[in-house]
Amino acid sequence: MAKRERRVLIAGGGIGGLAAAIALGRGGIETSVLERSSFTEETGAGIQLGPNATRALATLGILEAIEPFAFMPEAICIHDGISGRRLQSVPLGKSAEERYGAPYLTLHRADLHAGLRTVTQGLAAVELRPNFAVTAIETRGDEVVAKDAAGSEAKGGSLIGADGLWSTVRSLVAPEASLRFTGATAWRALVPRKGLPSPFDAPVVGLWLGPRAHLVHYPVRGGDDLNVVAVAEGGVGSQG
Ligand SMILES: Cc1cc2nc3c(=O)[nH]c(=O)nc-3n(C[C@H](O)[C@H](O)[C@H](O)COP(=O)(O)OP(=O)(O)OC[C@H]3O[C@@H](n4cnc5c(N)ncnc54)[C@H](O)[C@@H]3O)c2cc1C
Known part of the structure; x- marks a missing residue:
């Protein structure tokens, strides 16, 4: 029997985090997306997507979801x-x-984000965990455990840091790296x-x-x- 891939934790449910969850989900790999916001805020402004980006979105089956707003x-x-x-x-x-x-498309970041969210909702392999701000990471045996300030935990086989420019994950795993x-x-x-x-x-x-x-x-x-x-x-x- 094929070895079952372990759940992947993704810190940050922004553009990169949701796209990664969709890509992994389409490959049958389960993910938990840990997002500090409630996922409902309509923040940001415009984003330009060149053909390299829209080709990637088409491959992931996301382009259709955003085209009406682009x-x-x-x-x-x-x-x-x-x-x-x-x-x-x-x-x-x-x-x-x-x-x-x-x-080559231009659109509001909130529309791109909403399109990504819509696609994740159709994927059983993707678990969205809103209001989970990762503040600590530890390894426990062969597991990685992400925690928030209230002590909630998420466990997986690996963790992707997709928590943006001011990344907490980066500051935890590579404190010497600075912006x-x-x-x-x-x-x-x-x-x-x-x-x-x-x-x-x-x-x-x-x-x-x-x-x-x-x-x-x-x-x-x-x-x-x-x-x-x-x-x-x-x-x-x-x-x-
Ligand atoms: C609110 C917002 C508005 C933006 N508006 C624009 C815009 O108008 N135009 C533009 O070109 N770019 C904008 N950006 C930046 C752009 O989205 C990203 O630079 C780019 O898409 C790269 O995506 P990313 O997934 O790496 O980061 P982002 O899209 O920035 O996503 C990072 C995600 O991680 C979450 N997060 C951060 N820290 C934690 C933590 N400790 N635990 C859990 N989750 C965490 C954030 O809430 C966010 O959802 C915006 C980013 C954000 C967060």
């Missing part, structure tokens, strides 16, 4: 941020999909697209280049909202 921009339009002059345009849309074999601030800070906003002036109403990814700063905008929520991100040098590198 937007397929027609191009990336690059502008001089001072003069406003258009410098270049890179075609996306159907031509990029044909060229790369998968679409390095890039020197730039991103500021983001969402605005309704209806009534926006040209060229901000265009169905494209807009990129405006300036001295030590740039601005990116693209439609999300199926095209209803515009996600705007301004990246400028400065800031302190703290969690926003």
Whole structure:
């Protein structure tokens, strides 16, 4: 008889954690996703998914779940941020999909996360454990045990740290590893697209280049909202 794979613990039910649970679940491996939030918060703003990402999502059977909320921009339009002059345009849309074999999509992180959650709910191998903030990890015999501050435990054969940039798992297994601030800070906003002036109403990814700063905008929520991100040098590198 084939050896049964042991349950895998996944700390963090964000984008990476849920995608890992789906990939393992499709392979018949049971997982417990330990997520500190209740899974119901609609947080975040826009995310761009290149064809490499959407191809992976298609392989995992996730693309269908997010396509209704995604937007397929027609191009990336690059502008001089001072003069406003258009410098270049890179075609996306159907031509990029044909060229790369998968679409270039933009969407709200909450829609991507909700799509991933919907897929996990159809997989018996995936157990979601909300409100479980991993604070400690220990090995007990051949098991790994993850604990939260209230003393709840989860046990498995291995553990994947998918608890994001400010990872507790990383600080526990590799305390010497530290984050390095890039020197730039991103500021983001969402605005309704209806009534926006040209060229901000265009169905494209807009990129405006300036001295030590740039601005990116693209439609999300199926095209209803515009996600705007301004990246400028400065800031302190703290969690926003
Ligand atoms: C609330 C939120 C909003 C975001 N918004 C955007 C955005 O608008 N645009 C963008 O490009 N990127 C955004 N990101 C970052 C982006 O999702 C990730 O950088 C990227 O998707 C990598 O995914 P990840 O799974 O490694 O981390 P994340 O997607 O950050 O997921 C990490 C998960 O781990 C959970 N977690 C953290 N610590 C613990 C712990 N100790 N125990 C259990 N669970 C824990 C978090 O609650 C989160 O669900 C956001 C991340 C978060 C958490």
